[in-house]
Amino acid sequence: MLLKLNNIFKWVTTGGQRIFLLKDINLEVQEGEFISVMGPSGSGKSTLLNVIGMLDTFDEGEYNFLDESVHTLKEKHRSNLYKEYIGFVFQSYHLLDELTVQENLEMPLLYKKYKGSERKAMVADMLDRFNIVGKKDLFPAQLSGGQQQLVGVARALIGKPKLILADEPTGNLNSQQSEEIMQLFQKLNKEDGVTIIQVTHSEMNAAYGSRIINLLDGRKI
Amino acid sequence: MFKNYIKIAWRTLLKNKLSSMINIIGLSIGISACMAILIFVRYEATFDKHHSKAEKIYRVVQHNKLPDQTLYWDITPYPLAEALRNDFPEIETVTQTMGPIGQEFTINNGQELKIYEEPRVLFVDTFFPKIFDFQWVLGDPETALEDINSIVLTEDMAKKYFEVSNEDFDEVLGKTILLNGKDPLLVSGIIKNLPGNSNQNFSMLIPYGFFKAQNPDHALNWSGNHQGTTYVVLPNTGLEKSLESKLASWKKKYLKPEEDGRISFMLQPLTDVHNETAYGNSPGGYIMPFNILYTLTIVAMFILIIAIVNFANLLTAQSTMRSKEVGIRKVLGGKRLDLIVQFIFENSLVILGSLVLSVAGLNFLLEQLNINLMVINMQLELGLGHIGLIFIVGLLTIILAAVYPAVVLSAFKPIRALTNKIQFSEVGGINVRQSLVAFQFVIVQLFVIATIIVSLQMDYFKSEPMGFSSDAIVMTTVPNFEKLDVYKQTLLENSTISNMTMASGPPMAVDGLQLGTRFRLPKQPPEEALDAEIKVGDPNYVEFYGLELLAGRSFTTNKEAFDEFIVNETLLTSLGWSPQEAIGKKIEINEGQATIVGVVKDFHNNSFQRDITPCIIMNWAYFQNQAFIKIGNNHTDAIAKIQEVWENTFTGSVYHLKFLNDSIENEYLLEKLIFKGFTILSLIAISIGCLGLIGLTSFMVSRRNKEIGIRKVLGASILQIFFIFSKEFTSLIITAFVIAAPLVYYFSNLWLENFAYRIELSAWMFLSGGCLTLIVAMITCSFQSLKSALANPVNALRDE
């Protein structure tokens, strides 16, 4: 088992009133799963993903990730945990505009104390694997959306995470580009055994996954 | 890692060229202005401190207690030095100087006689070189001044007189210079040029013994006219008070009883001489009062603090644009400390850029100060120490201005940072920022309005009628009285010269052309005499200067024994006479008695700082050593003609010609310096203030980015949006004005009280300063607010 959510509640208080963002979420994810989260806008999909990714906190319930109980961990340990095991892919890619493709890929490694030669090898490997060697010296602004997201996925993978969290990774892409990213995800999941949780609005994308979770008003249905 | 930081930093700098430039330039203006002021202050506060005995040297000054006032003199009777030396063995050394005064020198270089006039000749005794440290290039300080017919030159003088280079000074030693055309002096030493911050501002030294031999009466006279400056060296600091009290009981040994009652001798530390105002400046020198130096130090500190605060502000404002990067880096594993280090490193690079620019800026400012303050022989230099200090300031800036935004920025929660929900209130309250900018604009308006007021007072000096005409009048000296008539006749034959008069000085006392006396009725005792100024003028004087006769007539002749006076109204007021009553009355002055034959309407016989004082014009044949010449429209022709006639008439003397208006303007030298100072400070304040405003506007613009987008989508015009921003800082500047105006009112009134004749303060002077600031601010901000107003609203709204 990779992670397990037990009775997770998350709320905000406005004007003395509790507004629930997540309500009594229970979820078990095994290693090697490919899960799609679906639901209307505002139903809490991003919130759930952020909680799983430990970028956001929750107010009630238990969260276990690889035998660690996240709800009892200190902020610092939590961030060490996600840095090691989780890779993030965003709808708007979130590449650093001032860095080239190659430098963007290298960036997470800089925070992990790899040696220079190791970093080079890992970056070269990724460029190769994603077929973007020719683009390595370009800046994000010089790439198409699909290419940028490719770099985004490559960057998420470079630290060899167990879990990839992707919040509408194809939201800004056309259907052909979407398909490429989905096929990439499928391949990563099948061949490398990477666990993937993606948020998507598209039934077609959801079909790539092995399981679908539906959310409505912060509740799993 | 650092390679990565440098890369990001460099690319970010390039991407935001404009804001990076503003940051770098703004900080360096602040640092270099602050440093320039501090270097100036230090220079002015360390006059004569370079002498090794500086702390133990005191100048003997005199306090002269009169019934109505106390006079403070920096000069002492000539015999004082000798008497102190004999009577006080506890004084280490006593030295006396006389001058600096102007002298004429003649050089025979083998082919021709060359005549020079040197304004800064100092007569000094043999103790002088033992007290003050000068760098002797040639000659022995112990013996150089022993022979009374010797002279010591500064390097510049040696070069000027003997046309030699540095290596050939040997040749100069032993050469002869003729003093005032008759006394041969042997060059016995050469010293390095004096530093600018020394009160010993001479260009040559002549033995005091020579002066004594030439003026045996003066040299032994305890009362009467004296010009000696006496310095003593005490074995230690802190002994001056006990010596002062000994002097108090000792002086009766030499002074007349009535003078003993009035006069006391005090000791002034040498290091205070330049900064204490009471004793006035020695000839050719100037005083820089302590309180100006204190004020300048505070201003310098303010400038620096404001520049650093602005810098921190701008940097924080710009850092918030990087919230996305913070989010990404944190999600990808960056720890808070990594980010702090990165941003401090980045900001430090910007600061480093500013520091390099500051050194260049400081160098430029010092050069400008030296050029603009040439009249006071300003010699500011950029030293290695100053550069070191700049880097210390830089370190301080890093701590104050680079750490803060880095800490704020690195604290962003990654999710919030990525979804652009960072509120600008999170990086320091907008109210704090507004107050800081408002405060800066208080200072800006203080300087701007003050500059306006000073310039109006300067203008008043020029435009206010003086009560006599001064246009197109030049003055030349008359070195030889016997040839005066020839000079006059030849000049008047010329068509470009319309009128002439010979006198002791022009109606307004300029260039020190002022003779004082005391006047009374013949029946009054001498103690009741009052101060008056005398002018010796020929029969043409009153008509030449257009003085208005209220009663009586002008002179008809000049006499060896004067017998006629023309007086001004102010003099009559003290006597209680009307102009008509005064005619035919006799009055007595120090120089003798005469009858009043005319009364003239008051004219400004003093520059506008001082009131009109009692003034007597007399028909004396002596002291008419200035020729005033009215020239026609064709100035250059007339001036060439005057020089030709003068040089043909008075062979062997140095020709001088001055425009009367220039000399009058010179009386306002200090005011002119103040005006320059205020103008420079205003410009600095405005540029720093505007940078602060840019910082604030960028905050306001980014804070309201979304609001502006929505407004535009809903149909607001560009002008309406521009107006939203203008409203914010207009109210800011009005607030600043309300605070600044009364302060300026108070201080400018204080300053204007220095002048007997001054402008009336009125509201428009203040309002125009306020409007000017507002316009400058408006232009400064228009760029950013227009950019925001013109931006495509879709961009502002898309980031959700």
Ligand SMILES: Nc1ncnc2c1ncn2[C@@H]1O[C@H](COP(=O)(O)OP(=O)(O)O)[C@@H](O)[C@H]1O
């Ligand atoms: N910090 C917050 N404070 C208040 N409401 C929030 C906060 N974060 C999210 N929400 C609200 O929670 C709901 C779920 O948001 P989100 O998880 O982003 O939805 P989804 O990704 O499914 O569109 C939305 O209505 C959103 O407005």
Ligand SMILES: [Mg+2]
């Ligand atoms: Mg969402």
